[in-house]
Amino acid sequence: MINKIKHWILWVALIGILAIFPKVFGAYYTNLFVTFAVFAVLSVSLNLLLGYTGLLSFGHAMFFGAGGYGTALALKHIEGLSLLPAFGIGVLSAIVLAMILCPFVVRVSGTAFAMLHLAFAQLMYVLALKLRGITGGEDGIGNFPIPAFTIPGVVSFNMKGAPESFYYFAIIVLGISVWLMWFFTKTPFGQIQVGIRDNFKRIDYLGFKVPHTKAVIYIVAAAFAGVAGSVYALFHNLVSADGSLGALVSFAPIINTMIGGVGSFFGPIWGTAIFQIIEELVLRFTDRVELVIGVTLVLVIMFAPMGFSGLITMLKQRLFSASSHKLEKI
Amino acid sequence: MDPTTSMYVAQGIHGLAYGMVLFLIASGLNVIFGMMGILNLAHGAFFMLSAYFCYQVLSITESFWIALLLAPIFTAFFGILLEKFFLRKVHVMGHMGELILTVGIAAIIMAVVKIFWGTESLHIKIPPILAGMVSIGGLDYPSYRLFMIGLAVVVMVIMSLLLYKTRLGKIVRAAVSDRDMVNALGINIPVVFMVVFGVGTWMAGVAGVAIAPILTVFPGLADQVGMDAFIVVVTGGFGSLLGAFIVSIIFGLLSSYGIQFLSQLAPVLIVGFMAIVLAIRPHGLFGVKE
Numbered sequence: 001m002i003n004k005i006k007h008w009i010l011w012v013a014l015i016g017i018l019a020i021f022p023k024v025f026g027a028y029y030t031n032l033f034v035t036f037a038v039f040a041v042l043s044v045s046l047n048l049l050l051g052y053t054g055l056l057s058f059g060h061a062m063f064f065g066a067g068g069y070g071t072a073l074a075l076k077h078i079e080g081l082s083l084l085p086a087f088g089i090g091v092l093s094a095i096v097l098a099m100i101l102c103p104f105v106v107r108v109s110g111t112a113f114a115m116l117h118l119a120f121a122q123l124m125y126v127l128a129l130k131l132r133g134i135t136g137g138e139d140g141i142g143n144f145p146i147p148a149f150t151i152p153g154v155v156s157f158n159m160k161g162a163p164e165s166f167y168y169f170a171i172i173v174l175g176i177s178v179w180l181m182w183f184f185t186k187t188p189f190g191q192i193q194v195g196i197r198d199n200f201k202r203i204d205y206l207g208f209k210v211p212h213t214k215a216v217i218y219i220v221a222a223a224f225a226g227v228a229g230s231v232y233a234l235f236h237n238l239v240s241a242d243g244s245l246g247a248l249v250s251f252a253p254i255i256n257t258m259i260g261g262v263g264s265f266f267g268p269i270w271g272t273a274i275f276q277i278i279e280e281l282v283l284r285f286t287d288r289v290e291l292v293i294g295v296t297l298v299l300v301i302m303f304a305p306m307g308f309s310g311l312i313t314m315l316k317q318r319l320f321s322a323s324s325h326k327l328e329k330i
Numbered sequence: 331m332d333p334t335t336s337m338y339v340a341q342g343i344h345g346l347a348y349g350m351v352l353f354l355i356a357s358g359l360n361v362i363f364g365m366m367g368i369l370n371l372a373h374g375a376f377f378m379l380s381a382y383f384c385y386q387v388l389s390i391t392e393s394f395w396i397a398l399l400l401a402p403i404f405t406a407f408f409g410i411l412l413e414k415f416f417l418r419k420v421h422v423m424g425h426m427g428e429l430i431l432t433v434g435i436a437a438i439i440m441a442v443v444k445i446f447w448g449t450e451s452l453h454i455k456i457p458p459i460l461a462g463m464v465s466i467g468g469l470d471y472p473s474y475r476l477f478m479i480g481l482a483v484v485v486m487v488i489m490s491l492l493l494y495k496t497r498l499g500k501i502v503r504a505a506v507s508d509r510d511m512v513n514a515l516g517i518n519i520p521v522v523f524m525v526v527f528g529v530g531t532w533m534a535g536v537a538g539v540a541i542a543p544i545l546t547v548f549p550g551l552a553d554q555v556g557m558d559a560f561i562v563v564v565t566g567g568f569g570s571l572l573g574a575f576i577v578s579i580i581f582g583l584l585s586s587y588g589i590q591f592l593s594q595l596a597p598v599l600i601v602g603f604m605a606i607v608l609a610i611r612p613h614g615l616f617g618v619k620e
Contacts, residue, residue, distance in 0.1 A: 056425065056426070104609045107612070108612040111425070111568075112608075112612035112613055113612075114425075115564040115608060115612075115614075116608045116609070116612060118560075118561075118564065119561070119564070119565075119601065119604045119605040119608045119609075120605055122557070122561065122601040122604070122605075123598070123601040123602060123604075123605045125601075126597045126598050126601050127598060129597075130594050130595055130597065130598055132594075247553075247557065251429075251433060254426075254429065255430060255433065258426060258429075258430050259430075262426070288441055288444075288445070290437045290438075290440055290441040290444075291437070291438060291441035291442070291445075293434070293437055294433075294434045294435065294436070294437030294438035294440075294441060295434070295438060296434070297430050297431065297433060297434030297437070298416065298431060298434040298435065298438070300430070301420055301423075301427055301430045301431045301434070302416065302419060302420070302431075305420070305423055305427060
């Protein structure tokens with residue numbers, strides 16, 4: 001009972017902090033927080049594949065990019081499109097892309113899966129760079145109109161030039177995404193996912209269809225990457241090949257996940273936060289961010305290979321076993 | 331020879347030269363990634379590092395040949411340090427650990443290079459002996475590119491002889507297929523792997539020096555060529571020298587003829603080829619299913 005009350009208090013506190021965040025910290029940190037939230041959702045969606053299903057993808061950026069380009073192109077070419085449909089088109093294009101790729105990728109796993117994704121992601125990246133007429137090449141698509149968020153007859157929030165209302169839109173959309181993914185991993189279907197990771201032959205033997213299951217998870221992960229990409233494009237009012245389709249966008253969530261802890265749901269969020277904080281702090285003193293991040297990666301993998309979540313678990317266990325020792329002595 | 335044919339031939343040799351250099355880098359990566367199973371994303375960074383070493387040695391000694399000799403050796407030395415003190419410890423964690431470590435190392439190399447040499451492109455002169463043109467069947471062709479092709483062929487022949495004709499090669503191939511068993515037979519596996527890793531980075535180093543006079547030396551080399559090499563290894567099949575060779579040549583020709591006919595879309599051809607090959611054969615052209 002007390003636990004439940006604590007639980008609710010925590011939730012209310014979290015929502016409260018998120019609600020007053022832009023008022024307290026100002027525009028700069030609000031923007032920083034939106035960037036963090038976008039990459040946190042991308043990392044969590046990657047972790048659905050990596051941590052929960054054991055599929056390493058080197059090309060998750062293509063769904064991020066599909067979401068971004070889908071939204072940007074829709075807003076550029078369709079007059080008077082409102083915000084939610086544009087956002088929906090972005091997510092839908094990521095889902096469609098995933099559905100096209102499904103038949104190829106669900107048959108393989110391990111290194112081949114990673115490499116196949118590298119190939120498709122590079123193809124997308126190069127296409128976005130070279131098909132200037134559609135995607136704008138290196139410049140990307142910028143300055144597309146950003147419509148107001150309207151529920152007809154109820155409310156209308158202006159989004160363009162109103163970072164605060166965009167903040168609320170982004171946080172609500174991304175927050176719901178994280179909650180949905182959390183919910184997804186807790187369903188029986190999500191448990192089959194973990195089963196596939198640990199022993200897919202046994203899951204197959206139990207009568208579940210492994211390729212079909214993988215396909216569904218794949219599409220779900222792609223859809224949430226598309227959500228992140230779409231919000232990111234709206235946030236910057238720009239979508240570019242390097243910013244949303246490049247190899248770095250694929251590697252960043254993998255690294256975030258590893259640094260945060262690959263086995264846990266919240267690990268990727270920790271990882272994203274840690275990187276954002278490091279980058280922010282380092283930029284204050286020097287512009288050699290690359291060096292600091294490189295050293296951080298090497299140190300983490302050498303001394304705390306289980307990531308941040310693993311470190312916390314280890315510390316907890318140490319404290320726990322220490323206290324149990326004391327009890328025995330008494 | 332009429333101008334059209336000679337243009338096609340010239341483009342062909344161009345593509346062959348790029349394909350050969352690609353093969354040099356890719357075969358180094360193939361030895362490390364394909365055979366030893368170490369996912370090394372810092373390979374491109376070593377390649378770039380060697381090009382910078384070449385610049386440095388060249389500015390001290392003014393001899394391209396000394397640079398060609400020394401720069402790859404320095405590079406291999408750093409590669410061995412990486413293997414001995416870092417990679418060996420994270421190898422037990424599988425590809426993920428190696429991925430994080432080598433991405434970190436690549437970032438460090440990149441930052442250090444920027445600190446020492448700055449970010450602008452550095453020019454390296456083609457050695458005087460190779461600066462001229464060679465006439466082949468009525469067609470003038472820059473002799474440096476022919477030298478590049480020759481160098482790659484020599485390195486490839488040495489590599490294949492080492493791998494398939496010597497005792498060391500036998501040990502390496504055995505160690506790749508069953509590490510524990512070879513270890514139990516009294517062969518010092520860690521040393522073997524260290525040497526193999528060194529040879530792999532040495533080959534990246536040779537390629538870095540060979541390509542430096544053509545492309546100029548700049549930090550972007552690592553991403554640009556490193557990614558191509560990675561794609562070659564993946565498309566050719568892990569551990570297959572023949573696959574890497576064929577795919578490098580195909581890529582070289584695709585990019586040179588592609589630029590001629592499609593200009594903008596040439597890179598699409600290369601990655602499109604990769605995507606199609608992998609969609610049909612997920613383990614690469616000559617890869618064996620694990």
